[in-house]
Amino acid sequence: MHIIENGNVAAALGVKLCRANVIAAYPITPQTPLTERLSEYVESGEMKAEYIPVESEHSALAVCIAASSAGARTFTATSANGLLYMHEQVQWASGARLPIVMCVVNRAVGAPWNVWNDQQDSISQRDTGWIQIYCSDHQQIIDTVIKAYWLAEKVSIPIMVCYDGYILSHTYMPFDLPDQEKVDAFLPPFKPEYALNPDQPANLNTVTLPDVRTDIHGELAHGYMEIRYLLQEDLRTTITAAAEAEKRFADIFGRVSDPHIEPYRCDDADFVAVGMGSLTYQLRVCVDALRNEGFRVGVMGVRYYRPFPDEAIAQAMKGKQGIIVFEKALSYGYEGALASDLKSALYEHLAGTGSLPAVQNFIAGIGGREIRTEDLTNTFRAALQSRISKEPLWIGLKL
């Protein structure tokens, strides 16, 4: 059944369908309507869940960590400085291997203060061991929330479902609302290997030593290094698990998509634009315009940013003349985060093969600076014709 709603409501409906039973969140623009809608569902009884009002984002995630450790399916959401405020807990949740799902409604970080969209908030958290998936429209938002719970609980790793603040969160468009029965078929109840309970007491996430130790059963238990390694190993195998989630979803809901990347007109393209989130859909309009002018171009959306699907990306880019990475965040002091990771993947898989595409990097939309489609097309066209700049070029700057 199709409905017309905004991105925040799409996310809230996804959480409701997944029967999350503990929600703890602190409001922050532009996430607030999401958490408000969830609190309404809980208040009305539509959702059988505990909604725990907390005084900060740090506490919100702390509550989710505790609840998830006790076996609850948990949810929180935040943006920008809220995400930064919970950073310590973000690191904790992944190290504790808890399948928390968190929506990050992408917003610029302070200072200076700014409530509009860019992706610096979630990008700045890319090293934390969370899975990160970027959504380009409302159908992806609701579907990804549903897939995320299945995947998180399968691999025991928390997931950030990211979508652009205002551009998606507050914009209305039609999407299919999945049936509850189908979601129940897709997503069984959460059954963790261990959940805190008084009959089987345990200390979780205790001090670990640099070296391994012997536990009370006489078995050799992991040291810190092993635990951290296993997080990394499981993140890398998530690349395969993501494909499994996609297949399972397609079988039940009938909607198919490539789990890692979303290519458009890339097969015969000489140049490919790459981006994450709603920008990739806007780039489709640019691609169509440039194709009409005779340029062979395409655009590829990166959906899974962590784990980084290096092989899928490199294989898709093999033989291309050039790649133009457009992004709404960067690793300050160097260049766009996606551009760096992409170059690294190309180098890893294509160096020495004779097919190493040139890469250019453009930064756009920082702090919600409007990205006019015409300007985007002009930049894309210019980049096809020559290397514009070695340093990442910021589009729409008014210096």
Add this chain to the structure above:
Amino acid sequence: MGTRNYRRKTSHSEHGPGDGGRTGSWRVERPVLDQNLCTPCKRNKESCFICWLFCPEVVISRTIPPAFNLEYCKGCGICAEECPTKAITMVDEAKFSEEEKE
């Protein structure tokens, strides 16, 4: 012609009229003073001025009578709420003619 030569590299604003724009345009109601109820007006003496004290935008003057700077008054109604003699009433902007609005 851009901002390259701006004096700072941070976001730094100073108070002054108009930094938030012509906020008088935000109004849907404006404060109207009845001088017959206004204490400083009746006494012809500097007194009360609670409206001046409470106005969050400093658009009321400490004068007899107090005057409202309609260029910036947002119509929040706090002055009317706080006035101890109810000398201020909030009146729908629509009631004022086009000429008065200019």
Add this chain to the structure above:
Amino acid sequence: MPKRNDPQTIANFKDIVMNKDFIEIRWHGRGGQGAITAAKIVAGAAFVSGYAGVVMAPTFGTERRGAPVMTSLKISKEKIYDLTPIETPDIVVVLDHLLLKEADVTHGLKQGGIIVLNTPMAHDTYNFKNYRLATADVTAISVEAGLPHGMVNTGIIGSLEKAMNLLGIEILIQGIEEEFRTRKPQNNSNAAKIAYERTITGE
């Protein structure tokens, strides 16, 4: 230069709007006035009428009651991938005539584009060269329909449909009654019906 009220010009424009697969409507209102709700109702009606692509994107400055707000509503036969604000609208809807002084409501409006204006003033007091104007005193109509003073967002939908003649008033009435099912649905749909009847398009 064809006259503003030249029926030939207007008839031509109506044909142009009717045949378009992609229509851009920009709404100008004030925070709290319900422009977003009105645009959402029109979006819903368009969707069920076969426009697979509808996008309604509010433009946010610092939000507060009474501040000018703008919403972009794009209607298309195909899915819409460009969510940026409308630059060259086919139609602008102005919920409050006082906004004419505060916002450049006709900015980018296409030649021959439609302005739908809630105003107590007569249609012929305005002189918008190059555009087609539709007016109604939606404020008064809404009160007549039993709504509180200033709740113009459902009435204006009737005016819009009279001007653009795109979706049919019935589907919009249904949308209004559905959206307002717990909040005086009849009064709201009546406001739209009366506005639809009384909107003057200069024909």
